[in-house]
Amino acid sequence: DAGVTQSPTHLIKTRGQQVTLRCSPKSGHDTVSWYQQALGQGPQFIFQYYEEEERQRGNFPDRFSGHQFPNYSSELNVNALLLGDSALYLCASSKTSGRSYNEQFFGPGTRLTVL
Amino acid sequence: AQRVTQPEKLLSVFKGAPVELKCNYSYSGSPELFWYVQYSRQRLQLLLRHISRESIKGFTADLNKGETSFHLKKPFAQEEDSAMYYCALSGRNTGFQKLVFGTGTRLLVSP
Numbered sequence: 001d002a003g004v005t006q007s008p009t010h011l012i013k014t015r016g017q018q019v020t021l022r023c024s025p026k027s028g029h030d031t032v033s034w035y036q037q038a039l040g041q042g043p044q045f046i047f048q049y050y051e052e053e054e055r056q057r058g059n060f061p062d063r064f065s066g067h068q069f070p071n072y073s074s075e076l077n078v079n080a081l082l083l084g085d086s087a088l089y090l091c092a093s094s095k096t097s098g099r100s101y102n103e104q105f106f107g108p109g110t111r112l113t114v115l
Numbered sequence: 116a117q118r119v120t121q122p123e124k125l126l127s128v129f130k131g132a133p134v135e136l137k138c139n140y141s142y143s144g145s146p147e148l149f150w151y152v153q154y155s156r157q158r159l160q161l162l163l164r165h166i167s168r169e170s171i172k173g174f175t176a177d178l179n180k181g182e183t184s185f186h187l188k189k190p191f192a193q194e195e196d197s198a199m200y201y202c203a204l205s206g207r208n209t210g211f212q213k214l215v216f217g218t219g220t221r222l223l224v225s226p
Contacts, residue, residue: 043201
């Protein structure tokens with residue numbers, strides 16, 4: 001099992017463009033969370049998908065949207081890119097099982113640079 | 116609001132010295148606290164969580180609800196401990212699967 005995989009590794013876009021980042025969860029996991037990590041900061045929760053629906057959302061504008069597919073993989077879309085969207089985007093997967101925390105396994109991240 | 120504070124951006128120690136990475140949190144209720152670690156060129160990974168009460172790689176962390184702290188400690192630092200350390204919390208108020216991270220502390224262990 002390769003664990004959580006993300007593509008692409010790096011991406012350069014210009015302001016106003018749109019971007020799609022992809023994530024494949026660890027085998028056996030059904031929940032995918034996305035985090036944004038700006039330089040010098042800790043990861044910030046964007047949203048989480050379970051059973052192909054957004055289950056929880058952090059304090060991010062509607063320009064950030066996502067999707068989960070039947071095979072549990074996920075996409076993060078960002079529209080109308082701003083310079084401030086430049087960051088490392090982390091995907092994390094877990095196996096949902098009730099009302100306690102289940103360990104999230106992180107991918108290597110996608111480095112997005114907006115010029 | 117739920118918040119995690121790591122006051123030190125960088126902690127530099129010599130091999131064999133004791134280490135304490137500080138973490139304070141703000142949360143209404145009973146959070147779950149975690150330490151995540153990121154070694155050079157590796158992905159973020161869970162080091163330990165308070166409910167397991169175990170020692171991982173010689174590190175321990177005790178949840179102090181009175182002081183709202185969850186400091187990470189190791190009695191004798193090793194060079195391979197050099198990494199970025201993040202304290203994080205989750206709980207009913209945040210949604211159990213949502214992690215709230217601190218800004219991280221870089222630990223540098225010199226020979």
